[in-house]
Amino acid sequence: MGRQKASSQPVLQKIRLHLLRQLQYVISTESKFLVKLNIIKNVKWILPIPKNPLSPYQSAVSVHALLNAVKMSPAQVWARTLLFALCFAFCLASQEEEKSPLQDHDLLVITVATKENDGFRQFMKSAKKYGLDVKVFGMGQEWLGGTMDSIGGGHKINLLKEGLKPYKSRKNLILMFVDSYDVIITADKEAILEKFSKFNSRVVISAENTCWPDRSLAHEWDIKLDTRAEIFQNLNHALDEIMIKYKGDHSYMYNVKTGTLPIVLHGNGPIKPEFFRLSNYLADGWTTTSGCQACKEDLLDLGSMKEADYPLVQVALFIEFPTPFIREFFQRVSNLIYPKSNINLYIHNTEELHTGDVSKFVDEFQDQYNRVIVTPPEKRVTERVARDWVIEECMRRNCNYLLMLDSIVQLTNPELLTSLIKQNRSIIAPMLMRPGKLWSNFWGALSHDGFYARSEDYMDIAEKKKIGLWNVPHLGNAMLIQAHCLPALKQAHSDDLNLDSDMSFSQVARSKMVFMYVDNQAHWGHLVYAEYFDTNHLNNELFDIFNNPLDWKERYIHKDYDKALEEGAVIEQPCPDVYWFPIVTDTFCDEFVAEFENFGKWSGGKNHDPRLAGGYENVPTVDIHMNQVGLEQQWLKFLEVYIRPLQEAVFTGYYHNPPQAIMNFIVRYRPDEQPLLRPHHDASTYTINIALNRPGIDFEGGGCRFVRYNCSITSPRKGWMFMHPGRLTHYHEGLRTTSGTRYIMISFVDP
Ligand SMILES: O=C(O)CCC(=O)C(=O)O
Numbered sequence: 191m192g193r194q195k196a197s198s199q200p201v202l203q204k205i206r207l208h209l210l211r212q213l214q215y216v217i218s219t220e221s222k223f224l225v226k227l228n229i230i231k232n233v234k235w236i237l238p239i240p241k242n243p244l245s246p247y248q249s250a251v252s253v254h255a256l257l258n259a260v261k262m263s264p265a266q267v268w269a270r271t272l273l274f275a276l277c278f279a280f281c282l283a284s285q286e287e288e289k290s291p292l293q294d295h296d297l298l299v300i301t302v303a304t305k306e307n308d309g310f311r312q313f314m315k316s317a318k319k320y321g322l323d324v325k326v327f328g329m330g331q332e333w334l335g336g337t338m339d340s341i342g343g344g345h346k347i348n349l350l351k352e353g354l355k356p357y358k359s360r361k362n363l364i365l366m367f368v369d370s371y372d373v374i375i376t377a378d379k380e381a382i383l384e385k386f387s388k389f390n391s392r393v394v395i396s397a398e399n400t401c402w403p404d405r406s407l408a409h410e411w412d413i414k415l416d417t418r419a420e421i422f423q424n425l426n427h428a429l430d431e432i433m434i435k436y437k438g439d440h441s442y443m444y445n446v447k448t449g450t451l452p453i454v455l456h457g458n459g460p461i462k463p464e465f466f467r468l469s470n471y472l473a474d475g476w477t478t479t480s481g482c483q484a485c486k487e488d489l490l491d492l493g494s495m496k497e498a499d500y501p502l503v504q505v506a507l508f509i510e511f512p513t514p515f516i517r518e519f520f521q522r523v524s525n526l527i528y529p530k531s532n533i534n535l536y537i538h539n540t541e542e543l544h545t546g547d548v549s550k551f552v553d554e555f556q557d558q559y560n561r562v563i564v565t566p567p568e569k570r571v572t573e574r575v576a577r578d579w580v581i582e583e584c585m586r587r588n589c590n591y592l593l594m595l596d597s598i599v600q601l602t603n604p605e606l607l608t609s610l611i612k613q614n615r616s617i618i619a620p621m622l623m624r625p626g627k628l629w630s631n632f633w634g635a636l637s638h639d640g641f642y643a644r645s646e647d648y649m650d651i652a653e654k655k656k657i658g659l660w661n662v663p664h665l666g667n668a669m670l671i672q673a674h675c676l677p678a679l680k681q682a683h684s685d686d687l688n689l690d691s692d693m694s695f696s697q698v699a700r701s702k703m704v705f706m707y708v709d710n711q712a713h714w715g716h717l718v719y720a721e722y723f724d725t726n727h728l729n730n731e732l733f734d735i736f737n738n739p740l741d742w743k744e745r746y747i748h749k750d751y752d753k754a755l756e757e758g759a760v761i762e763q764p765c766p767d768v769y770w771f772p773i774v775t776d777t778f779c780d781e782f783v784a785e786f787e788n789f790g791k792w793s794g795g796k797n798h799d800p801r802l803a804g805g806y807e808n809v810p811t812v813d814i815h816m817n818q819v820g821l822e823q824q825w826l827k828f829l830e831v832y833i834r835p836l837q838e839a840v841f842t843g844y845y846h847n848p849p850q851a852i853m854n855f856i857v858r859y860r861p862d863e864q865p866l867l868r869p870h871h872d873a874s875t876y877t878i879n880i881a882l883n884r885p886g887i888d889f890e891g892g893g894c895r896f897v898r899y900n901c902s903i904t905s906p907r908k909g910w911m912f913m914h915p916g917r918l919t920h921y922h923e924g925l926r927t928t929s930g931t932r933y934i935m936i937s938f939v940d941p
């Protein structure tokens with residue numbers, strides 16, 4: 191003890207003197223001295239250090255206290271780094287045992303934590319994984335330490351001083367003090383002690399090369415600084431130095447600057463999001479060969495549970511703007527495999543456009559869900575208020591989970607709810623992308639001002655090159671929250687009114703250390719694109735082929751469409767060189783007809799036609815052209831994406847991409863209007879003719895006859911299309927419709 195006893199106090203003095211000029215916060219036994227130096231006016235907080243004799247643990251604690259409590263002028267980067275260097279010390283508790291081989295020693299990890307948040311749990315999990323003994327001080331106590339921006343870690347020191355007393359005379363004990371909320375350990379006792387012994391010092395403090403005010407002081411006190419990150423990696427200002435590497439099932443850190451393999455990572459200061467991102471991989475959480483090992487831990491499987499005993503889930507749906515494909519949105523929510531009797535449903539709708547969709551859904555499922563509450567547009571409840579309200583509602587009703595879904599979320603995987611529950615995380619979101627885009631419902635990183643930034647691994651996650659569960663700094667659109675987190679998230683959407691409610695929410699979750707994970711282990715669904723959604727039509731989605739091609743295909747393209755494009759597909763040929771394909775859904779036909787009937791400006795079926803370039807139609811029909819309702823561009827897209835491949839499959843060698851068509855129109859036949867079309871050639875290279883309703887049900891008679899082959903198609907199938915050459919060989923006529931109304935859609939493709 192001698193050396194320490196004799197020298198520690200003068201050394202502390204010296205350090206103080208050295209630092210005093212920039213101090214705002216000081217630790218000192220001599221406040222008089224400070225007053226004399228006219229420093230006291232800057233002093234906001236004073237922590238007394240015990241007078242001699244300092245036991246080894248006390249000296250370590252004191253040094254930490256000193257480092258911890260000092261706040262430098264912000265301009266001085268070295269000083270700030272020092273301040274944030276929290277992972278601080280190893281200390282031999284017993285001087286006598288100093289020379290013993292360290293492997294005989296016990297290692298005790300000590301930490302101070304007042305709350306058991308996700309950061310703490312992650313830390314403890316890592317310590318447990320490597321079989322380390324951890325002593326936690328202060329758990330459950332009220333934290334009086336504030337943040338590092340205010341009175342700093344002083345409260346921590348007091349808790350430690352008290353807590354460590356019982357260890358004062360323990361022999362062969364090595365202490366490792368670390369923070370816990372932002373620390374992850376990645377090695378076992380042997381590895382830690384081996385690294386420690388190489389320092390050949392009684393105290394090792396994590397630091398960076400630049401941060402020690404006077405390096406000579408260290409020698410006087412048998413302290414060494416881990417400036418090369420042999421053990422402790424402080425992440426702030428060092429992100430670029432760290433690489434995660436893999437060896438079999440194991441992940442480890444490599445510092446490219448110092449060439450060391452640090453084993454304790456500390457997300458000191460404002461670098462938390464990056465720290466948590468790295469934590470996804472560390473402690474073998476994810477490796478290249480074994481993938482996501484963390485995904486297999488702490489699972490909560492509902493499989494063995496009776497359905498009636500399933501947790502109560504509050505499902506909250508938010509319709510905050512006109513949203514395409516909302517019918518599918520509701521349908522997919524109702525398709526979730528989960529007992530509806532264990533779901534309380536809340537719908538916040540601000541759009542009159544969707545009131546009908548909401549009512550239809552509620553009417554259909556009201557009786558099956560445990561509870562249904564709707565806030566309609568006329569209530570004028572804002573999004574923030576609704577989102578905050580549902581958190582409280584969930585707590586009031588003793589729910590176990592809150593699932594929040596925005597109207598742009600298309601959940602195509604009905605196992606979503608049970609799968610996310612199983613992962614057992616505070617907040618978990620299915621990864622959802624805009625199809626074919628890099629737009630998603632999560633952020634991998636934050637910019638300096640808290641907005642979106644792309645993380646190094648964002649693309650790998652978004653493109654599923656890396657599959658697993660990813661702790662991320664921001665989630666939106668869809669998430670499942672465990673009820674125990676809700677009290678911390680009360681009012682989270684309104685916490686910062688300068689931010690959008692989702693950003694405010696994520697900011698609160700981050701600050702309260704409620705982890706947000708995104709799960710890309712399965713395909714859960716996707717996001718629709720609602721910006722620029724044109725709502726001036728009867729069936730707005732018909733017009734939305736450009737913004738939401740995937741949803742458009744699902745709603746409007748026949749389920750067997752792709753079969754015709756498969757190798758060796760047999761394609762029906764009802765007449766020579768007339769090919770017959772399933773092309774669109776019943777929904778397409780119905781919406782399409784309704785759209786044109788709603789428009790209503792049917793041509794008179796006269797030869798004079800001002801819509802045409804020549805003003806004259808030789809063989810007129812009662813029809814409406816696509817450009818009259820604003821569907822022309824969409825229709826050309828449809829020809830390009832869906833019709834052209836079919837044409838190439840049956841008329842080999844003819845290639846025009848994109849296909850051109852000036853004449854695209856819907857035709858109406860009625861006995862009392864225009865019942866038939868006399869034989870003619872079309873002004874096309876090839877013609878498509880889509881049946882939009884049903885012979886024998888919606889109309890009698892009708893069909894198409896190819897004169898040269900004396901071949902008729904008298905039973906056209908709704909949603910099916912013929913394709914035939916337009917000129918020369920396929921002289922044809924429209925057969926008489928004897929009752930009802932027959933609708934067909936025609937395009938003259940040329941070339
Ligand atoms: O009625 C039909 O199916 C034939 C229609 C037709 O040939 C045309 O519109 O050019």
Ligand SMILES: [Fe+2]
Nearest residue numbers: 870871872922
């Ligand atoms: Fe024709």
